[in-house]
Amino acid sequence: MAFRELECTQGVRGYETANRTFVQKGGKRLLAWALRSPPARCRRCGSRDVRAYPHRVRTLAGLPAGRCPVRFLVPVRKIICRRCGNAAYERVPFAARKNARITRALARTILALAREMSMSAIAAHFGVSWRTVRDTIEDGLRKRYRKRDFSRVRNLGIDELHVFAREQPSRRYVTVVRDVDSGEVLEVARGKGVAALRRFARKIAPFRDRIRTVSLDMASSYASWASDTLPDATVVIDRFHVVKAMNDRVDKARRRVVARVSAETAQRLKGHRYLFLRNREDLSRKEESRLAKALETPECAVLAEVHLYKERLRSLYASAATLAEAAPLFDEWLRGAAASGVPELESAAKTFTRHRDGILAWWRTSGRNNASTEGFNRRIRGLLATAYGFHDYPFLRLRIFDLGEPNPIKG
Numbered sequence: 001m002a003f004r005e006l007e008c009t010q011g012v013r014g015y016e017t018a019n020r021t022f023v024q025k026g027g028k029r030l031l032a033w034a035l036r037s038p039p040a041r042c043r044r045c046g047s048r049d050v051r052a053y054p055h056r057v058r059t060l061a062g063l064p065a066g067r068c069p070v071r072f073l074v075p076v077r078k079i080i081c082r083r084c085g086n087a088a089y090e091r092v093p094f095a096a097r098k099n100a101r102i103t104r105a106l107a108r109t110i111l112a113l114a115r116e117m118s119m120s121a122i123a124a125h126f127g128v129s130w131r132t133v134r135d136t137i138e139d140g141l142r143k144r145y146r147k148r149d150f151s152r153v154r155n156l157g158i159d160e161l162h163v164f165a166r167e168q169p170s171r172r173y174v175t176v177v178r179d180v181d182s183g184e185v186l187e188v189a190r191g192k193g194v195a196a197l198r199r200f201a202r203k204i205a206p207f208r209d210r211i212r213t214v215s216l217d218m219a220s221s222y223a224s225w226a227s228d229t230l231p232d233a234t235v236v237i238d239r240f241h242v243v244k245a246m247n248d249r250v251d252k253a254r255r256r257v258v259a260r261v262s263a264e265t266a267q268r269l270k271g272h273r274y275l276f277l278r279n280r281e282d283l284s285r286k287e288e289s290r291l292a293k294a295l296e297t298p299e300c301a302v303l304a305e306v307h308l309y310k311e312r313l314r315s316l317y318a319s320a321a322t323l324a325e326a327a328p329l330f331d332e333w334l335r336g337a338a339a340s341g342v343p344e345l346e347s348a349a350k351t352f353t354r355h356r357d358g359i360l361a362w363w364r365t366s367g368r369n370n371a372s373t374e375g376f377n378r379r380i381r382g383l384l385a386t387a388y389g390f391h392d393y394p395f396l397r398l399r400i401f402d403l404g405e406p407n408p409i410k411g
Contacts, residue, residue: 010062011105012072012094014038022068028127030069033062037074042081043088052077055089061102061128063109069127072103097139101132111140114409134395137409141398148186150207155180156233157373158216158226160192161380163396170195176380176400178373180215185376185404188397193221201229208232213368217241218355236368237358239317245351246310247277249344253306256344261299269294276307279314306344309337323363330360379403 006012018034040052055078062070074095080087091098096107106126113122114137123130157180160173173192177200178185187203189196204211211233214226218237226235254276258266275283275291283291295304312333320326334356337349352359362368380400402408 010070010072010094011103012062014093015074028069030071030127031065032071032073034073035075037077037090040077040079040090042079042084042086043091044086045081045084047081047083049082051080051082053080058092058095059101060092060095061106061126061132063103063105064126096136100136100139102128102136107136107140110136111409115407116410118410138395138398141402141409145398145401148184148203150186150204151210152182153179153186153204153207154210155213155368156186156211156215156230158197158214158222159373159377160196160219161377163380163384174380174396174400176373176376178376178404180213180368180372183372183376183404185401188400190393193219194225197222197225197229201225204229213361213365215368215373218245218351218358220354223355223358234361234365235358236361236365237355238368239362240374242352242359243310243314243317246313246348249348250276250303250306250310253303253342253344257300257303265297265299268297269300276303280311302342305340305342309333309340309345309348317362320363323360326363327360330356376403 006015006017012035015035015038018036020034021032022029023032037052039048040050041048042050055076058074058076060072060074062072064070074092076090076092078087078089094103094105096102096104100107102110110122110126110133113125114133117125119133119137120130123133126133157178158175160175162172163174164172170191173190173196175187175189175192175196176185177187177189177197187197187200189200208230209232211230213234213236214230215236215238216222216226218241223235226233251273254269254273258269261269272290272294275287275294278287280288294300295307316326316329316333320329330352334349334353337345338353340346380403383399383403399409
């Protein structure tokens, strides 16, 4: 192959072919491509007045020639400059990284194929190790997500996800910050709360005047962080978290009631958990009939009341179109729940009262919500399930950044 063809097809510049031979390795036939080094020069001053001593031969995997794997045998020399006295080993300019075992051309191809193929499939296709493919993807993602552009961000979504069950309590969570409008991941931090967002606060500081809303859950630490870091932004407790918090109370009331009723009633309530939690309009006729019978049971009066308040809260979101309509209805809901005498409703009223402004901000911001972030969390859990867990947090962090793209790489 001519020098120009080698440069165009494999991205090898500055080297010429010494010889090519086919060899058998591991039951496969591959093309061993020996290269001849270019004239030596000093890396520091560029002088050609140097002494070159052979050091070793590096083997780099290149793009296959048809179905035949290609391995480049690249001589590496130690260069000592007579002009400046610098002594250093040659760098291979077409290597993917400093100590990589593949060429840049192959690395770019691996990154492109990672959108469609798994890492193990890519490794088998090119005849390289899984670790080589994984390191190549990590290096490419690190370069791609080294910097994030915050200039166009207007609405933030913040949420944490429990990932590492066996770590220390402060390191079991991962906090994810996203651009609610574009879905782009802006920050992935270990831990949760103010401490986890300390670095992101420094990054967003030059653009904080442009942030309009911050959508989050009812964790007080995030609300305090938002008010301190982004004083001009409106903190929005989105609908998803409010309804989820109420569903948690319904489930807690159900468990409490089942633990106290007779064995016969407990048996009748068995298998009804999701009937109490699902949206009323999503139930089939049969399921609605089963739910009605359960709620009419005298021993379930407390559970029926909690379920009624859950449905009232949902209907408030569905019927109230403006803040002026929602505020009095929500305050009435809070008063009724606080005076109900039911522990679960009293707990919900206390929590919602503490976050009243953030909850009502949902109507003030025309329904701004963080539901997409919750959906994104499910994608992260899917990533963890596919990979059977991650033991390398930096790589997991990069993969989460990439999940925010329209076509993320596969596991």
